[in-house]
Amino acid sequence: MEKPRIVLGVSGGIAAYKACELLRRLTESGHDVRVVPTAASLNFVGAATWSALSGHPAATEVWSDVHEVPHVRIGQGADLVVVAPATADLLAKAAHGLADDLLTNTLLTARCPVVFAPAMHTEMWEHPATQENVATLRRRGAIVIEPAVGRLTGVDTGKGRLPDPGEIFEVCRGVLARGVTAPDLAGRHVVISAGGTREPLDPVRYLGNRSSGKQGYALARTAVARGARVTLIEANTQLPDPAGVDVIHVDTAVRLREAVLKAAAEADAVVMAAAVADFRPAEYASGKIKKKDGQEPAPLALVRNPDILAELSADRPRAGQVIVGFAAETDDVLANGRRKLRHKGCDLLVVNEVGEDKTFGSEENEAVVLAADGEETPVPYGPKEALADTVWSLVLPRLL
Template sequence: MSSIVLGVSAGIAVYKSCELLRLFTESGHDVRVVPTRDALRFVGEPTWAALSGNPVTTEVWESVHEVPHVRIGQNADLLVVAPATADVLARAAGGHADDLLTNTLLTARCPVVFAPAMHTEMWEHPATRANVATLRERGAIVIEPAVGRLTGADTGPGRLPDPAEIFEVCRRVLSGRTLDLAGRHVVVSAGGTREAIDPVRFIGNRSSGLQGYALARTAVARGAEVTLVSANVALPDPAGAKVVRVESTGQLREAVLSASAHADAVVMAAAVADFRPVRQSESKIKKSPGEPEPIHLAKNPDVLAELGDMRKTAPFPRVVVGFAAETDDVLANGRAKLERKGCDLLVVNQVGAGLAFGTPDNAAVVLVRGGDPVEIPRGPKEDLADVVWDLVAARLS
């Protein structure tokens, strides 16, 4: 059981933090809630005390004999501020100590996670961006906010990520991984592309996106700035990742190459369709009495090979990781693909018959250019993702 401090600042998204608190306590963690004074205007002290089972105060002058402004931060294994308003980010970056929460932030020697929530104009203001950069330079994880509906009719970046996704980031931080990707920009592709035959039919594959999303989530927890190119995935956005939604291979190619122009690493976990129909019908193809017309196919662009070629004339991306889903001759096909694509690492796994696609676990062999292969035994997809990032971080350093 870990000791967690949940800092709560005064934003309309405070009600979502009640769900985050529930996820922590139901997982067996001991949680002390430290709100700002104005946060209690949104959700009152009795609610936080009842949900956490611990006393709640905003003041440094209560229970002075216990020295709460020092002891709470000193004894914590994790400090997470959700929501983190522009004001709290500014006070934390400036080293203020004018209430119990900012005192706790100054005394904490554990990992600190901020989950910002505010209006788009506030998030994009140069002052806020500078404060975020300062906090990240000091080792804090500042999760990128989600894009969506804000207060009133406003929509844009600044929405508090889903509490379950914030919890997943915190769970990975508590696992003890270092912030070895801090200051790095990584691009991850996930899911499976679809190539339209007509307005209702397509050529696709069985990829669920679970492995790509695990890669994005674990990269955020290790401090990276993450761009996730998501192809036809029905999963909640990983907290802290910038999500770009695509459908076809052409759209994925454009999004990945654009995001990779200044990326430290690109991990192509998406199952990209190799072929597309030469001609797409503008209306639904009707069933006729005779045999259907054959569908003629053309090759799609090879996005992974293009990424390998990019580095022949440009410094980015620095590390390229491919995935190879094979049904037979797994390692032989993987080694040939590693040479053909020009990537640094190739994650090779067997698919089919309940393996890999749509399952919560995975097993693979990582082929390393210029090095020995790394075997990853079957386990949660987050564990495989961490091994991949271990290898990427080692090459980046």
């Protein structure tokens, strides 16, 4: 089979060195990658490095190999163009259709999906000009992933850091897997919960569950690849933040509820993939609970946690909002799932069987998606990204 052809554009920011890792991941996973660096980026990483890592000469000049018309052919022949890092200057040129070098010419001729991974100082990212340029590119169908929050050049910290190259790779993989140019969730804001809540008993112990958060993270990554603005509320996952996602970290069910309700106020869809504890200890011990010789421990009194899914479904923050729940069952999976769907009042409920070596912590999943209108969609055993894509494909026609 012919290898998917990717153009990796690199613009002139300090984060250019991180694109080397992205290039390595792309080539080692079987993609044919051609690097098109801007002149400014060569001050950070030289052409020889790009040539050695890609196996192709780095395309740097419009006037090199003119008989091959590189300013047209490179973009025409690509299955995907990804620009990482994308500076404020590069985003401005792309938004306004300027073509003063090989990379910007390539962007104008590409008819494949285009992904921009911005990296710049916070003030530059938040400037109205940059935000308007980003909105223009997204409106035209490009995927501009949100930059990460963290350490920037010098002593500065804030939003504008290039996302982890491994996470950018996952976005690219997701875009290529879909095989379409238009991101069908563009302009939509989705909120996803992931992981498992922990309810503290004392400063050392807690009640928790085995949820890894991987399914929620798969939902976040696939939503980004389909063009959505994504807010991920994670509980105790210890997973790296997905590229292009605003991540909110919580621990308990009560704090998860607060974060979800706040984010859901402006969301088109909310997917509750987190495993939320049904109960929490009635009392919290400020000191470590000690065992006493010859005495059995006192019974543990529990109180109910809020039912976030049912609350969202009953009192939707926005008209037309789509609510999706997850139900992990150990027996009578579909029967219990149908009862839960009626009780929760959500639009879709993803029902799967859990237990020893099933689902939790795995890279694969198998489920049935139940709909309030009676539709049932089985999803065979496979990568969690496949289930995530099915969920979004079922959400889309239900969005107003």
